[in-house]
Amino acid sequence: MTDPMTKTIEAPLTPVEWLTYQGRRLLTGLCWVVFGVGGLLLTFLWFPYLNLIEKNPERRIRLARQSISATFRFFLGMINAIGVARIDIEGVKRLQNVQGAIIVANHPTILDYVMIAAALPRVDCLVKSALKTNVFLKGVVAAADYMLNDHSDALLAECEKRLKKGDNILIFPEGTRTVPGEPLTLKRGVAHIALRLHAPIEVLFVEAPDRWLSKGCPWWAIPKRRGTLKVRYLTRLDPQAFDTNPQAGYSRSSRALTAALTATLQAECDRVHAAPPFPV
Secondary structure (H helix, E strand, O other): OOOOOHHHOOOOHHHHHHHHHHHHHHHHHHHHHHHHHHHHHHHHHHHHHHHHHHHHHHHHHHHHHHHHHHHHHHHHHHHHOOOEEEEEEHHHHOOOOOOOEEEEEEOOOOHHHHHHHHHHOOEEEEEEEEHHEEEEEHHHHOOOOOOOOOOOEEEEEEEHHHOOOOEEEEEEEOOOOOOOOOOOOOOOOHHHHHHOOOEEEEEEEEOOOOOOOOOOOOOOOOOOOOOOOEHHHHHEHHHHHHHHOHHHHHHHHHHHHHHHHHHHHHHHHHHHOOOOOOOE
């Protein structure tokens, strides 16, 4: 299946546009250097300092998440200011006062979590266990007390504890980044958690029509023209509306809820890819 938006980034460039493109490529590399250095500074300087000055675990975790969010806002502001890409996370901010919800989104780029966490300073997150060994992010994951997906037996109980505290848990139900041009495939874990814990699902959509930072796409393969990354709020799904026959167990209900979530996100993907490209 061919990504229909690839046609919009293959138009011939004028000499000036080509020079601008090469300049954006260099600036993109600079942004990733800043991102990596920022992660190391948080891990080896700021978080150890927090451990010294704040002995209350709950407050320390909250301060760590707020620090991460502030760092991400700086990073995204830099991306926008120096012309690498346009960033729009205003749609996420409507969830700032929501408590005890599961936040889900599609996952087209490596920046999806960064954009959502930048807008929601206290958001919790379910992350891949592989991040425990990522030199740039393992300190961030530990300081923010994010949940890892390698403890499936205890995961439901841990989610219940955090949701009851009023935390919102960000989960990408695809489990990995979307393969460009392919239909969304969502895992049923989110539905199981929502149904068993009676937690509402807040649905976000990451709009990234250009091939950039997607699965299998290296950081230097940027769009020929400056693109836009945008996160929009879509809707809230009530899991109880899908739990029509509790006696039959959660399997049928989780399939129905997953299907509804998939249809909601896929419809937005199709709409974005069918729309005209963003202006340069």
